[in-house]
Every structure is written in structure tokens, then in C-alpha cells.
Amino acid sequence: MRIIKDKKISDDDWIIARELDDSAPIPEGKVILPFTYWQANCEELLKQDSIHAIWIDGDIETEELSEDLKHFSIVGLDFPAFKDGRSYTHARMLRDRYGFDGELRAIGNVLRDQMFFMFRCGIDCFEVSEGKDAEEALKSFNDFSVRYQAAADDAVPIYKLR
């Protein structure tokens, strides 16, 4: 899929398994699994020496995966619609509270005008939806050069700079 990673456009070969029955056989190749599938099959999965990747939606509590984070190189965060802002908190919990330092990938309806916020919450990789202009989207990281508050990026409260 087309992604923006570390503010650069690239292609990678991860596939997101949007739907996967818990009892389905373990998929071949590089697949970002639903977290529920991971929970149901983690013993099997841990026997493989591949790298693991999962995704969560807003309904899953970040507390639930905190113990397993060490196994994941990618955690996908779902943004089903512009209005559903739960994954912003997910991102910050994973970064700030659980110290996750793998890839946080925004998946779903990833909109250019929200990427600045996502990035600030600790998301470093963005799925580029079909038909969207990735070059155009890259510009959004530069929308604002000043940040008032600290978040999961390197910003400090602005008053400390004043």
C-alpha cells in the first residue's frame, strides 16, 4: 500500500486484514491483524519468528494491549470517519504511557487536514487512501510551525520558549 512514513512517500507490502475470523488460519505474508485475532491466536503467532503487527479501532482499550506491545512492530489505529477522534487518544496512550516505540500507522479514512494532529499524537505512518494525492498531503505537516502545547511529538509548552 501507499504510505507516508516519517514524512516521506513510499510503498510497502503490509496488508491490513480488516475482517478476520478468530478461527481462521494464520494468514501468510505481512499482514496487520485485528487485535482480537491476535488475542485469540497469540500462542500460535508467537511461535512464528515473523514480525507482528496488529490494528485496533476506537472500541478497544489501549490498556488491553499494553502487555503485548513488546511483540508488535506496527500498531495500526483506525480512523473510520473524520469525527471519530478516539484514536488520537489511543496514539498518545501508546506513546506516552506505554512507551511504544514501534510504528503507529493511521489507517482508514486518513484525511490530509488531520495528519498534522495525528502526527503530533505520535502517529508516524499514514495510509494513503486510493485516489488521494500524497504529495499534496505531505504539505499538511507544515501547516503550523508553532505548537502551543506539548503532545507526543517533540514540542514543549510554548511558554517555555518565551
Place this chain on the structure above:
Amino acid sequence: MYKYDNYDQTIVDERVAQFRDQTERFLAGKLTEDEYRPLRLMNGLYVQRYAPMLRVAIPYGLLSSEQLRMLAHISRKYDKNYAHFSTRQNVQFNWPALETVPDILADLASVEMHAIQTSGNDIRNTTSDQFAGIAEDELEDPRPYCEIIRQWSTFHPEFSFLPRKFKIAVSGATDDRAAVKVHDIGLYLVKNDAGEIGFNVIVGGGLGRTPFIGPSIRPFLEKQHLLSYLEAILRVYNRYGRRDNMYRARIKILVNDLGKEEFTRQVEEEWSHIKDSVLKLDQKEIDRVKGFFTSPDYDNNAADDTSFDEAEKSNKAFSNWAKRNLFTHRVAGYKAVVVSLKAPGIAPGDATDEQMDHIAALADQYSYGEIVVTHDQNLVLPNVKQADLFSLWEKLSEKDLATANIGLLTDMICCPGLDFCALANAGSIPIAKQINDRFDDIDYLHDIGDLKIKMSGCMNACGHHHVGHIGILGVRKKDEEFYQLTLGGSAETDACLGDRLGPSIAKEEVADVISKLLDVYVEQRQDEERFLDTYRRVGITPFKDRVYPKTAVKEKAYANN
């Protein structure tokens, strides 16, 4: 008042550029209407019944004369020569063309103003007491904390896509003039037993379809923890606030569903993780922001003036005005002056470009160039010497800005209603007019005294009807406009929701019914009782009986309310 530095200016300038780009992409067809809508909404741009509506933030209601002049200029250049001041201390333009909005924002940015987060599901403009900084009953000026909150909440990356909009109000006075308890978060500055000043934190108040007076979840919060505690509340809300039903999405519903104890527990648990993080406020920063809200150089001899007393004695019109439109200042010889935007015949809260220019000039001349917007849709000149009051009154009168009705029946809060708003069930402005036409005897109004009428054109309650002494809510029945009345509400320190009077009434009857309610009050009142006090003492029955004589109700003239 707060002055932008380079950082603040850069942010508003970059916002203008960003919104210009978004609007150009939309006009070029690169963004669909659906994609553009949430973007414009984050910038206060609604599309209403006849035209777009642009809402501009006035942080905690404070304006410089230069800023007010810019609002006048914008109304002249891009709109129809007037602006509407709202109950959230903001200002709205009802007729700008979409293509011109980026230019309007650029004009605003040139005077340190913006429309950031004036709509959308984000943290809105923080509101406060219009008499902040000058009130006698004030423990501490709330505005530095409003400004600290403004900066923290502006483009907050985690809280820009909340389940629903989020409103914060801060008051530092004994008398609550900021309707603190009907906000998503309300903060009262309070003193603890050790004599330190901190915040009493109220969460989950609100109006709309399901009104609540918010409970306190922490009676004392140290100032240094202000932002970490707000962040904890917002995080719990962002995670667990309902997103499936727009009408159940405000934090008040979450607080109510979980119960105050459980909600508080969750906030405290979250807070324990972030309390000592970088969110902890430095005293240095608090002091720095406080430094912007200093008192002007008051004249120590201001109280020596005798002209004010003389004018009050000799001029009835002036004395009526002085009785209602002045507010006691903590410095002797000074008053805060309320400029009434409730002259009969205009929509409550509207001001023309000429009036705005005029008020700006008067602010420069008499009040150190500052103006405050009140939550009941008037303007305040906070620092006027009493020796200047008479000439100020004369000059305000020239532009119909000296109606002596502050706090009286005709000082109504009124939403735009059917005249402008796409969600309205019924008109509000025509009802305001009906009431003004009916009650045009100033002596009668003064005799009736303090009375807060608040009016909304639909359940969304933009006009705060639930907390009016008399609340008026527009409803629609068989495609006709009807009005549901409530009595006994209050948004002040003794905040409570009004009680329903009875079945809704027809449009042409509103003033009649109010007249009957006032008759009951006049018959029943004791001593100096206000309408609200009498109501609280005698209850709803006498009012009900007068408005709905038993037989009429049986006839079901008004059908199922």
C-alpha cells in the same frame, strides 16, 4: 489585555493560509462539500438559512477599541453593516460570501483575532465574567487562566475531534456572571482553608435538549494542576463520550450516565498519570500571563467628583440609566458601564458598523480603549470615571446605545431563531419585538425590576431559555410557531432550571401571557423581592392559574402541548 507575541501571531497567520488553501481546494473542486464541511466548521463558518454565518472568537469577551473597529470594518466591507454579539461572548456575521472568508480572517489576524474553534467538536472559546478585573466581589481575576486555557486548547492535537463541542467558563467572583454551572467545564476561583487560591471544578453542566446544572468533581484544585486536570477530563471524555447519537454526545450525558462518583474516579485515575508531567504549570508562566491583565492608571481623585450626583438628581432619564446600566467598580470614583444592545426594535445583541465605531471611540476616550462582551449580549466599558458618565451617556444616546434596561424585562437574551438559523422551529427575534412593543413604558419596566427573559428558537437552547427567570422556547405544531414557557430558572450562583408553565402558547399571545405573569408578581411580591424570589416563594400555581384558567385547559385549545 493580552498581547500576541510572534508565536501567537504566527499561529493565526498560518491558520489564515491554511483556510485559504482549503477554501481554494473546495472552490476548485478538489474537496467535496462533505470533505470541506468539517474544515470550515472548525473555523466558525456555518451555512445557514440564507447565507454563510461566520463566528469570530472574542476570548473571554475582551476587545480593544482597535479590534472593535475592525469588526465594524468587516461588517461594512463584507457584510450588511451589522454584527451580532452572542451569548458566548463571540460575534457573528450573518451574510459574508464564502469566497471572502479567507480575507476576513486575514483582516482579523491583523488585529490579533481569529475564528479558530468557534465551531466544530473541539474546545470552544473560554468565557468569563464581563466584570473580571474590576468587580468588588472578585477573589482573583479569571482572565489569565482563560488565556492559559486558550493557548493550551488551540489546535490541541488530541482534543480537536471530540464527541461534541466543549465549552469552558471561568469565574473569580462570588456572584456568578458567567453561567459557569451550565458549561461542560466550569471553574470557580476559590480559597481553601489554608488561604490558597485554586479552582472548584464543575463538570457536565449544559443546556440543549437535556439540561443539567453541573456537579463539582473537585472542590479545590491547585493552580499548577489546571492544565493536567483539564487534560484528564478531556481524555476521559474523548475516550468514553458517546459518538453514536449527536444528542447524547455532550460530556453532561457521560457524567450523568456514569454517575458523578465513577466519572470523578476515572478522571482522578487518569490524572494520577499526567499530574506531574510537562503539563504542570510554572508559577512563572502564571505570573507572566497575569502581567498582561494589569489595572490602568486610575485617577486617585476620581471620587471627589460631584457632577455625577448632581446630574442624577436633575435628570430623570440619566438617573434611570445610571440606576440600571452602571456596575460598581472596586475603585472609588469609577463605574463599569453597560452599553445596551437591547434597544427596542433591534434584534438583541445586534450592533451596526456605526455603533461599533462609535463605541470604540468612546472606549478610547473614556475607558482606556477596552470593551467587554457580556454573555447576555451587551457590551461593557469597564473603567469609566464617574465625572465622565454624563457626557458618555449623552454620546451613547446619540446612537441609541443608552437604553436604560440592563437586567430588566427588555434586556432579553435571544437566539437568531427562524430569521437566520437553519435549525429553528420558531422565530425569536419577532417575539423580542413583540415584547418590546408591549412593554415600552420605562417606569413600568423599572418597577418590575430584575427579570431575565431568555429565548431560544429550538431545543438547542442557544438562548439559554432553561435558565431564564422566564424562559421562552420556540416549538412547532402543525407547521405553526408555538412557544413553551418556563419559570424560575437561573444561571447564576443559585443556578437552577426553570419549571414548565403549561401547554405551549400561540405566537401572538406571548406578550399577553408575560403581562399576566407580571400581574401575578406585582400582586404577590413582598418588599424588594425580585420576580424570581417571588416565584420561588409562592411556586408555580398562581402563575399557572392565571395563564391557564381551568376551563380553557379542558377545551384543549392548545392540544398536547
